[in-house]
Amino acid sequence: MGVLDHVSEYFDCSHGSKRHKSLQTVDVRVLIDCEGCERKVRRALEGMRGVRDVTIEPNAQKVTVVGYVEPNKVVARIIHRTGKRAELYPFVPYDVVAHPYASGVYDNRAPTGYVRNTEYDPHVSRLARASSTEVRYTTAFSDENASACVVM
Numbered sequence: 001m002g003v004l005d006h007v008s009e010y011f012d013c014s015h016g017s018k019r020h021k022s023l024q025t026v027d028v029r030v031l032i033d034c035e036g037c038e039r040k041v042r043r044a045l046e047g048m049r050g051v052r053d054v055t056i057e058p059n060a061q062k063v064t065v066v067g068y069v070e071p072n073k074v075v076a077r078i079i080h081r082t083g084k085r086a087e088l089y090p091f092v093p094y095d096v097v098a099h100p101y102a103s104g105v106y107d108n109r110a111p112t113g114y115v116r117n118t119e120y121d122p123h124v125s126r127l128a129r130a131s132s133t134e135v136r137y138t139t140a141f142s143d144e145n146a147s148a149c150v151v152m
Contacts, residue, residue, distance in 0.1 A: 021050065021068040027089035028065065028075055030082075032058045037084070044081035045074070060111045062089055092117045
């Protein structure tokens, strides 16, 4: 083994490359009744590796975790450490959804200004996930549309 082989080991980037987790924000829905519950959830998450910041909104029943973490592991940690029921936050702002009052999107339990996220939910009606082009074509021949095709 020559000197060049020895030196090239220090500059070789092909071996030992790990795939790092990306910095992300995870929103979790947890029932928080009192300051004790809030403290319990905060302690469970702050001890987790990769967590940079924990923000708790008790009125919205929402915990926001920023860090190099996986969403499923955050939910599992809350369930295991606190014994509380937790799920990924199912609500998105009202402006994000194309049809906020469609069946399955509007939810009375959602905080003010939020509706249920229907992007990946197969149980929600197709209208809730439809684009504006689809809606334009499907409503063109509807009985409720006053300017519908006169041939019908």
